[in-house]
Amino acid sequence: MEQIVISNPVPTPEEMAEIIGMSPERVVEIRRIMDAPPKQTAAQRKRATTGLPARKSNGPRGVAAAKRKR
Amino acid sequence: MGRGALRPPRESDKPGVARRKRIESVFLNIPYDDGFEDLYLAYIVGLMQLGLHVSVALAVPNQGRLETIISLIEKSDYSVHDLSNIRTTKGIPHFNMPVELGLALYRSNRAKGKHRVFVFESKKYRTQRSTSDINGLDPQIHNGTAKGVMAGLRNIFRQPSDATTVPEMLASFRAVRRGLPELRKRSGVKSLFEASVFQDLTVAALVESQKLIERRRQVS
Numbered sequence: 001m002e003q004i005v006i007s008n009p010v011p012t013p014e015e016m017a018e019i020i021g022m023s024p025e026r027v028v029e030i031r032r033i034m035d036a037p038p039k040q041t042a043a044q045r046k047r048a049t050t051g052l053p054a055r056k057s058n059g060p061r062g063v064a065a066a067k068r069k070r
Numbered sequence: 071m072g073r074g075a076l077r078p079p080r081e082s083d084k085p086g087v088a089r090r091k092r093i094e095s096v097f098l099n100i101p102y103d104d105g106f107e108d109l110y111l112a113y114i115v116g117l118m119q120l121g122l123h124v125s126v127a128l129a130v131p132n133q134g135r136l137e138t139i140i141s142l143i144e145k146s147d148y149s150v151h152d153l154s155n156i157r158t159t160k161g162i163p164h165f166n167m168p169v170e171l172g173l174a175l176y177r178s179n180r181a182k183g184k185h186r187v188f189v190f191e192s193k194k195y196r197t198q199r200s201t202s203d204i205n206g207l208d209p210q211i212h213n214g215t216a217k218g219v220m221a222g223l224r225n226i227f228r229q230p231s232d233a234t235t236v237p238e239m240l241a242s243f244r245a246v247r248r249g250l251p252e253l254r255k256r257s258g259v260k261s262l263f264e265a266s267v268f269q270d271l272t273v274a275a276l277v278e279s280q281k282l283i284e285r286r287r288q289v290s
Contacts, residue, residue: 003228004148004186008093010121010229010283013276019093019123020269030270033252034245034277 095123097146099170101155102128102263108247110262111271112216113150115243116223118275119234119282122148127170128265139170140177147185149174150223153201154192154214168201175204188226190219216243234282242278249274 011019017027096117100110117124125146130138143149151171157164171189178185189209191197197209210225212218220239250262253274257266 006121006229010279013273016276030273033249034274038248
């Protein structure tokens with residue numbers, strides 16, 4: 001199949017906003033949302049503060065394993 | 071208007087106002103189904119990053135809907151039809167996708183190929199059985215994944231410099247998806263299939279595209 005070459009360059013967000021009738025303020029808002037750093041999960045936050053890998057809180061360490069042995 | 075004929079002055083004729091180049095457009099025909107949100111987002115991000123303007127029939131009331139769809143197809147250079155979502159409601163199948171595909175095929179025939187039609191499916195050889203009249207169209211198979219959609223779009227369209235790659239498109243897709251909760255919150259809607267969110271998504275895809283272009287400039 002022959003590929004179609006798109007002749008126009010990729011429009012900027014501002015150019016597209018003008019075409020679709022979006023306000024410049026809204027574009028600024030979308031830029032802010034897209035530039036925000038990704039939110040950390042609870043596990044990632046714990047790892048960042050303690051340096052330890054996050055673990056599910058299923059009681060004191062070793063208790064569950066001891067029960068299983070019994 | 072003949073050569074040398076006078077025409078009324080345009081806004082772009084004023085000094086300092088650059089005339090905007092026409093952006094090629096695609097009519098996107100997909101099911102507006104919650105289970106289809108990821109692929110919907112993949113189509114928008116992929117098409118926008120290839121430099122195309124996407125039209126969809128969102129927020130169109132039932133009365134006059136057909137006329138709106140015909141008008142959107144007429145104004146578009148291409149149309150993309152996803153036939154992968156075969157579903158029924160209480161035993162009644164949904165035929166809107168094939169109807170819109172038929173309208174686009176008629177338009178393509180009348181426009182002598184100026185309007186190009188492309189079909190996407192999730193399973194190989196299914197359209198040959200479900201819609202055998204379009205056997206010559208060679209559908210793109212996306213396997214129900216965003217990556218498959220991007221690869222299909224890149225099979226069809228390319229930029230002169232062949233710039234945007236599928237991994238880059240996927241990275242942008244993930245970035246826009248991360249921004250979805252905030253974009254939804256700002257628009258005050260839950261569904262992605264709302265006109266206001268659609269507009270935000272198109273601009274968000276271009277924000278990511280601009281970041282890619284900047285990164286490429288810095289590397290070269």
